Amino acid sequence: MHDDKKPEILGSGGSPANGDPLRERPTLKTIAFMTGLGITTVSRALKDAPDIGADTKERVRMVARQLGYQPNRAGVRLRTGKTNVIALVLSVEEEVMGLTSNLVFGISEILNETSYHLVVTPHSNSRDPMVPIRYILDTGSADGVIISRIEPNDPRARLLTERGVPFATHGRSDMGLVHPYHDFDNETFAREAVERLAARGRKRIAILMPPSQLTFYAHTRAGFLAGLKATGAEEIALTGVSIDSRLKVIRDACEALMRQPDAPDGFISCSGNSSIAVIAGIEAAGKKLGTDIEMVSKQSSAILNWIRPEIITMNEDIRLAGRELAKAVIGGIGGADPKTLQSISSPSWSQPF
Numbered sequence: 482m483h484d485d486k487k488p489e490i491l492g493s494g495g496s497p498a499n500g501d502p503l504r505e506r507p508t509l510k511t512i513a514f515m516t517g518l519g520i521t522t523v524s525r526a527l528k529d530a531p532d533i534g535a536d537t538k539e540r541v542r543m544v545a546r547q548l549g550y551q552p553n554r555a556g557v558r559l560r561t562g563k564t565n566v567i568a569l570v571l572s573v574e575e576e577v578m579g580l581t582s583n584l585v586f587g588i589s590e591i592l593n594e595t596s597y598h599l600v601v602t603p604h605s606n607s608r609d610p611m612v613p614i615r616y617i618l619d620t621g622s623a624d625g626v627i628i629s630r631i632e633p634n635d636p637r638a639r640l641l642t643e644r645g646v647p648f649a650t651h652g653r654s655d656m657g658l659v660h661p662y663h664d665f666d667n668e669t670f671a672r673e674a675v676e677r678l679a680a681r682g683r684k685r686i687a688i689l690m691p692p693s694q695l696t697f698y699a700h701t702r703a704g705f706l707a708g709l710k711a712t713g714a715e716e717i718a719l720t721g722v723s724i725d726s727r728l729k730v731i732r733d734a735c736e737a738l739m740r741q742p743d744a745p746d747g748f749i750s751c752s753g754n755s756s757i758a759v760i761a762g763i764e765a766a767g768k769k770l771g772t773d774i775e776m777v778s779k780q781s782s783a784i785l786n787w788i789r790p791e792i793i794t795m796n797e798d799i800r801l802a803g804r805e806l807a808k809a810v811i812g813g814i815g816g817a818d819p820k821t822l823q824s825i826s827s828p829s830w831s832q833p834f
Contacts, residue, residue: 507548515544528596551598567592567810568623570602570613570637572630580781580799584651587803588627595811597624611636618644625810627651631662633696647813649806649822652696661809661822663802667697667751668704670795670828674749674777675708677793677834683747683775687717687738689759691751692725701751717745724752731755735762739774746774753780753794760789786831794831801826 509527513520518541526533526541544550569588571581585601592599600623602613610630614637617623624647628637631652641648642658649661671688678686688705691698709716722734738744739762748763750756756778760770768774771791778785778792781799785792809822 507545507550511548512541512544512550515548516540564622564624565596565598566600566623567597567625567627567807568600568602568613568617569627570604570617570629572610573603573605583781583799584629584803584806587800587805588807589803590800591804591807591811597811611640614640618646625649625814627806627810631696632694633699647810649809649813651802651806655696655699659819661813661819663805663809663824663826665697665797665802666825666827667691667700668707670779671701671704671749671751672708672711673704673828673830673834674793674795675705675712675714675747677777677830678747678749678775679708679712679714680834681747681775684712684714685717685743685745686714686747686749687719687745688749689719689731689735689751689755690723692723705749714747717741717743724750724755726755728755728758731758732762732765735759736765737762739763739766739768744768744774748774748776750776750778753778753782753785756780756785756792760792783831796829796831798826798829 509520509523512518513523516523518526518537522533522537523541526538527545529538567588569585571584581601585599588599602617604610604613614626614628617626618640626641626646626648627650628635628641628648629651631638631650631654633655635650635654635656638648638650638654638658638660639656642660647661649663651663653662653664654660675686686709688701691701705716708714717738719734719738722731726734735748735758744766748759750759756776759776759778763770763774763776770776770789776792777795779795779797780786781797783794783796785794805824805826809824812822813819
C-alpha cells in the first residue's frame, strides 16, 4: 500500500503551484517533468507497454511511487470503461485478531504490482448482505469483487455470476457454480484437532463451531465427526453459541458446560478471538487448562502462543488468503478459466504431532 506521507508535488507547469509544493495532485505531466520523459512515454510506461524499455518503466514507476501518483479514475473509466478498482466486501465483525488487516495486506501485496486499487466496502452481518453487492453493480464502481463469509447457496455469488462481474470468494459455495475462490481446509483442521486431543488421552471433546449458515460449518462438522469416529472419542455438546456469539455469551456457556458432571476434557475452538472467552469460562468453573482440560484453537496470529502457551494452536495464514484472492479476481478479470483460480490452504500446526 502507498506511503501515507504526503510528498512535495510540483504544479502542472513543472514548478511549485503558487509557491506551495504540497497541495496539487501529481499528474502524468508531473512525472514527465521529474523524469525528463514525454507524457506519452510516461503513460505507456505505467501501462507496461511492450515497446517501453524495462529501465524506463522502473524509473517512471519509482517516481510515481515517490510522488504518490494515482491515475484519475474518472478519466480512466471514460477512456477504457474500467475503474481499476477491486472491491473487498467485508463484514465489520471480521475485524478481530487481525483478520481484516492481514487480508487487506495480502490483497495489497498483489495489487501493488498492478494498476488496480483496493476499496474496502464494510457491512454488518445484521443487515442485508446483498446491499453492498447491489450498490457495486448498480454504480459500476469496481471491475472485480471479493466476498467472504460464504454460504452453501450464496445469493451474492449467484447475482455476480448473472451480471457477469468477475469475483472471488473467501470460502467455497455449494450451488453448482464454478467460480474463483480461496478456502482453508477446515475439515482437515477439525479432524486433526480431535486426533491431537485424543493422543493426549482426551476422550470427551467439545467444539465451538462457526455459524451454521456458513459453508465452513459443514466442512468443520464433517472433520470433527470423522475425528471422533477414528479415535473413539465422544462429543460433549456445546449448544446455543458459535464463534460469532458475543464473548460474554461464549464465556457463560463454557462455564456452564464445564460445571456439568460429564464436562469435556478436551475443547476445540474455531476462532482465536473466541478462545479468550472459552478460557475464561473454563477457569470460571474452577478447571485448569492443560491439566483438567486440553484445548486446541485455530488462530490467525500468534497471540495465543504468547499468552497461553499450553494451548495447541493451528495457524490459518490470512495474508496468504488475501494474496490468493487477489490473484483469483485479477485472473477472472483477465478471462482465465475459473477452475484454474481455485485454491485451498492446509493447516499449519504450531506444535509437532
